[in-house]
Amino acid sequence: MLKLPQSSTDRKHFVIVGALVVIATIALGFFLLAILPVKAQHSVQAEPIRWLFQLHVWLIAFLFALVVVFMLYALIVFRKRKGDDSEGEHFEGNTTLEVAWTVIPLILVVIFSFIGFQTLRDATRGGDEVQVEAVGFQWSWTFNYPNGVVSQEMVLPVNKPALISLRATDVIHSFWVVEWGPKQDLVPGMTTRIHITPTKVGEFQIVCAELCGLSHWSMVAKVRVVPEDEYIAWMNQKLVEQNIQTASR
Amino acid sequence: MQLTSLGLVRGIIGYFVGLVIGMAVVMISRLALGMSAWDQEAGWVGGIVFATIGFMLAVGSMTDWLKWTRGVETPFHHGPPVGKPAWTRYFSVDYNHKVIGIQYGVTGFLLLIIGGSFALVFRAELADSGISFLQPGTYNTFLSMHAWVALASILLGVGGMANYLVPLMIGAEDMAFPRLNAFAYWINVPAIITLMISMLFGWDSGWTAYPPLSLRGPVGYQMVFWAIFGIGLSSILGSLNLIVTMLTMRPKGMTLFRMPIFCWAILATSIIQLTATQLIGLAFLMLSFERTLGMPFFNPLYNALGENIGGQPLLFQHLFWFYSHPAVYVFVLPGLGIISELLPVFARKPLFGYRWIALSSLAIALVGFLVWGHHMFTSGYGEYLRVVFMISTLLVAVPTGVKFFSWLGTLWGGRLTFPTPMLFTLGAISVFLIGGLSGPILATAATDLFLHDSYFVVGHFHATIFGGFVFPFFAAIYYWYPKITGRMYNETLGKIHFWLMTPGFWVMSLAQMTAGTMGMRRRIADYDPALGVEPVHMLITIAGFVIAFSILLMIYNLFTSAEVGALAGNNPWRSRSPEWQIPSPVPEHSYARPITVVGEPYDYGLAGSTYVAMAGAGDD
Numbered sequence: 001m002l003k004l005p006q007s008s009t010d011r012k013h014f015v016i017v018g019a020l021v022v023i024a025t026i027a028l029g030f031f032l033l034a035i036l037p038v039k040a041q042h043s044v045q046a047e048p049i050r051w052l053f054q055l056h057v058w059l060i061a062f063l064f065a066l067v068v069v070f071m072l073y074a075l076i077v078f079r080k081r082k083g084d085d086s087e088g089e090h091f092e093g094n095t096t097l098e099v100a101w102t103v104i105p106l107i108l109v110v111i112f113s114f115i116g117f118q119t120l121r122d123a124t125r126g127g128d129e130v131q132v133e134a135v136g137f138q139w140s141w142t143f144n145y146p147n148g149v150v151s152q153e154m155v156l157p158v159n160k161p162a163l164i165s166l167r168a169t170d171v172i173h174s175f176w177v178v179e180w181g182p183k184q185d186l187v188p189g190m191t192t193r194i195h196i197t198p199t200k201v202g203e204f205q206i207v208c209a210e211l212c213g214l215s216h217w218s219m220v221a222k223v224r225v226v227p228e229d230e231y232i233a234w235m236n237q238k239l240v241e242q243n244i245q246t247a248s249r
Numbered sequence: 250m251q252l253t254s255l256g257l258v259r260g261i262i263g264y265f266v267g268l269v270i271g272m273a274v275v276m277i278s279r280l281a282l283g284m285s286a287w288d289q290e291a292g293w294v295g296g297i298v299f300a301t302i303g304f305m306l307a308v309g310s311m312t313d314w315l316k317w318t319r320g321v322e323t324p325f326h327h328g329p330p331v332g333k334p335a336w337t338r339y340f341s342v343d344y345n346h347k348v349i350g351i352q353y354g355v356t357g358f359l360l361l362i363i364g365g366s367f368a369l370v371f372r373a374e375l376a377d378s379g380i381s382f383l384q385p386g387t388y389n390t391f392l393s394m395h396a397w398v399a400l401a402s403i404l405l406g407v408g409g410m411a412n413y414l415v416p417l418m419i420g421a422e423d424m425a426f427p428r429l430n431a432f433a434y435w436i437n438v439p440a441i442i443t444l445m446i447s448m449l450f451g452w453d454s455g456w457t458a459y460p461p462l463s464l465r466g467p468v469g470y471q472m473v474f475w476a477i478f479g480i481g482l483s484s485i486l487g488s489l490n491l492i493v494t495m496l497t498m499r500p501k502g503m504t505l506f507r508m509p510i511f512c513w514a515i516l517a518t519s520i521i522q523l524t525a526t527q528l529i530g531l532a533f534l535m536l537s538f539e540r541t542l543g544m545p546f547f548n549p550l551y552n553a554l555g556e557n558i559g560g561q562p563l564l565f566q567h568l569f570w571f572y573s574h575p576a577v578y579v580f581v582l583p584g585l586g587i588i589s590e591l592l593p594v595f596a597r598k599p600l601f602g603y604r605w606i607a608l609s610s611l612a613i614a615l616v617g618f619l620v621w622g623h624h625m626f627t628s629g630y631g632e633y634l635r636v637v638f639m640i641s642t643l644l645v646a647v648p649t650g651v652k653f654f655s656w657l658g659t660l661w662g663g664r665l666t667f668p669t670p671m672l673f674t675l676g677a678i679s680v681f682l683i684g685g686l687s688g689p690i691l692a693t694a695a696t697d698l699f700l701h702d703s704y705f706v707v708g709h710f711h712a713t714i715f716g717g718f719v720f721p722f723f724a725a726i727y728y729w730y731p732k733i734t735g736r737m738y739n740e741t742l743g744k745i746h747f748w749l750m751t752p753g754f755w756v757m758s759l760a761q762m763t764a765g766t767m768g769m770r771r772r773i774a775d776y777d778p779a780l781g782v783e784p785v786h787m788l789i790t791i792a793g794f795v796i797a798f799s800i801l802l803m804i805y806n807l808f809t810s811a812e813v814g815a816l817a818g819n820n821p822w823r824s825r826s827p828e829w830q831i832p833s834p835v836p837e838h839s840y841a842r843p844i845t846v847v848g849e850p851y852d853y854g855l856a857g858s859t860y861v862a863m864a865g866a867g868d869d
């Protein structure tokens with residue numbers, strides 16, 4: 001058992017704690033990444049979000065380790081021993097330290113503001129090669145395409161930038177496909193937009209993410225991401241169906 | 250003794266008499282205007298307003314003021330009411346801040362239990378997927394009630410700590426305005442009754458009450474609006490009183506930077522409460538007016554040309570969060586003050602960086618006014634605003650960090666002991682750390698676009714609120730219990746409480762965050778098992794019940810120890826603070842003679858120094 005120094009300012013304490021912080025950061029970082037599986041990974045816009053999330057996780061792991069290791073170490077090493085009735089060491093503060101732990105976080109804030117700004121830009125921009133309007137109402141969705149096609153499910157071609165316009169007819173809703181990453185509210189009285197470039201073929205769920213009353217929990221719709229030729233085929237079929245409907249009326 | 254000699258009983262009678270009168274007034278006015286007599290929106294609003302006035306009159310909170318208008322003098326009566334048992338004063342209007350503090354604290358605790366029970370109900374429902382016993386409408390009501398009842402419990406708990414402790418800590422006889430103090434407490438009671446009545450009608454928007462949803466739902470909303478208005482009025486009046494008390498009633502020698510650190514926390518909190526609360530009061534009144542009178546503040550309304558001649562839903566969100574973000578610091582700053590207050594006592598060391606901690610509270614309060622937009626990243630407001638609010642929000646982390654590091658500095662090199670209050674203080678730090686560190690990830694707007702309105706946010710704010718309020722509140726209860734009752738709580742039970750609740754809470758918040766990243770939305774009555782979150786939900790529910798059980802142990806402990814606990818003596822913790830230099834329980838007049846401050850509050854380990862001189866130092 002190694003002998004710990006008496007004075008609280010002895011360098012030895014800080015060497016030990018420093019080593020423990022490093023170990024704890026690594027362990028905690030991997031632990032957090034394991035228990036926080038970010039599902040957003042199937043759109044161009046999801047990538048920067050996941051990347052920033054994981055960067056945050058490492059910072060969180062470090063700061064958590066820093067505080068908790070220092071705290072646990074202090075609790076063990078500076079606990080009152082039996083028969084020791086002395087008071088703690090008398091020091092009231094340290095201005096250098098206080099300035100340091102004000103300025104260093106401030107620098108981190110500047111860095112993260114910058115990174116956050118860039119990530120935000122990447123997570124919200126995209127093209128409008130495909131356009132579709134999603135209308136949310138209590139408690140369902142419909143989707144309108146510019147060519148007049150109306151659908152109960154949303155169909156998008158894979159890897160094509162889509163601009164989705166959002167409109168609510170009654171109360172506020174929110175458009176969210178977990179696998180795509182970002183969400184955007186639908187607000188009565190205004191049109192909002194979200195850029196999504198889906199990167200994976202498959203079936204996903206559009207869910208309403210803003211509490212909108214009784215059946216909010218079940219306000220979901222299907223979205224299918226398909227290869228481009230399949231998309232064109234679907235669109236043509238829809239056009240035919242709807243033209244026939246219009247004609248026979 | 251007659252039941253009606255209790256102010257509370259008279260107040261409740263007054264409430265229902267007022268309710269009937271109010272509804273009648275509305276009906277008569279409507280008839281006079283040629284409308285149908287009964288309109289439930291207008292009827293209930295009139296009823297609630299009169300009921301609240303009825304309660305306040307009947308309970309006696311305005312009696313002295315009414316006498317003044319007639320030129321009658323009303324000298325203070327000190328001590329329990331004449332000819333009645335001493336306990337009755339807790340159920341009637343009493344001007345002693347210690348009584349009012351207990352009234353606040355106990356009511357707050359009661360609401361914590363009620364609000365927590367609501368959560369247990371819907372947590373049981375969420376334990377597995379599929380709707381088992383709570384229909385979505387009821388689920389939404391329970392969820393929404395849970396939030397506001399819990400928030401009210403926090404506001405009252407904060408009021409309890411502030412009212413009981415601040416005058417004691419600064420050696421004051423009482424608060425600056427004792428009658429206003431009593432009024433500010435009692436206005437909560439009719440508000441809470443009104444809030445409970447809303448359950449009969451239901452409402453389904455969550456605590457945020459965003460229009461247009463809150464303009465359409467059942468009439469239960471009206472009760473929520475007016476209940477929150479009442480509780481908000483209490484915050485405003487109470488904080489005004491606290492600010493004046495701290496600024497004008499400190500004893501000789503107690504400069505601002507020699508106040509106990511808890512007072513700094515309350516000063517910062519009060520500044521927020523006095524100013525920001527007015528915004529939510531206003532916003533909720535506007536909702537009520539829009540529902541009752543059709544004033545188009547928030548709901549868009551189109552003319553024949555398709556132009557919006559109505560309101561803007563986003564306006565409400567701005568007003569709401571301009572209060573509700575600063576409000577989250579109302580919830581936590583007092584608790585952080587408790588942490589700073591207790592650490593030096595159990596470390597036997599000065600508080601590290603007193604001035605930095607004091608000013609960081611003010612800094613958090615002030616920066617807190619500039620960040621409300623981080624709740625609206627997905628709302629559809631101007632895109633550049635996302636950047637502005639991202640930066641301002643990240644800035645909050647700086648003064649928060651100062652607190653954490655200063656606490657570590659306080660522990661370092663101490664002689665630490667771990668009775669229950671210290672355990673809860675350390676637990677608070679660990680839990681608040683989880684909450685605080687999950688803040689910046691929500692603040693960088695891009696990540697928030699994914700996490701917003703998911704369970705990750707639920708995990709974040711429960712961790713901040715438990716770490717910043719519930720754990721410190723429990724620490725404070727255990728710590729001042731001997732001062733309040735004169736007896737010690739049971740240490741073993743206290744430790745069991747801690748070791749059940751703390752790991753339970755860690756598991757609960759981390760699991761909530763896990764569910765969030767897996768795509769679990771918040772505020773939904775049922776979820777898709779395909780998300781794979783079912784085991785996570787089971788874990789959250791189990792942890793929730795463990796926490797609830799541990800709190801039952803605490804209640805049992807507090808009740809039994811008041812009878813059988815060991816006598817505590819004046820100063821079981823060897824604290825330097827003035828309230829520990831006087832007898833326990835504190836006598837009616839706390840300080841026999843004015844105290845004088847002759848040293849620093851936290852100079853533990855400095856031989857021969859004291860903070861206060863008790864006998865007025867013989868100077869006057």
Ligand code: HEM
Pocket residue numbers: 457577578580581623624642643645646649684685686687688689691692697700701702706709710713714717
């Ligand atoms: C380190 C400082 C903190 C930061 C950077 C931070 C950041 C945030 C952000 C960005 C949100 C919005 C999340 C969303 O809805 O998508 C949020 C939500 C919330 N935060 Fe914090 N927070 C911090 C500390 C706190 C504290 C101390 C409290 C105190 C109780 C708190 C309570 C809440 C609450 C109640 C919500 C959710 C409100 C709702 O949507 O119902 N936060 N926080």
Ligand SMILES: [Cu+2]
Pocket residue numbers: 136137139172173174208209210211212216219
């Ligand atoms: Cu919806």
Ligand SMILES: [Cu+2]
Pocket residue numbers: 573574577620621623624
């Ligand atoms: Cu906020």
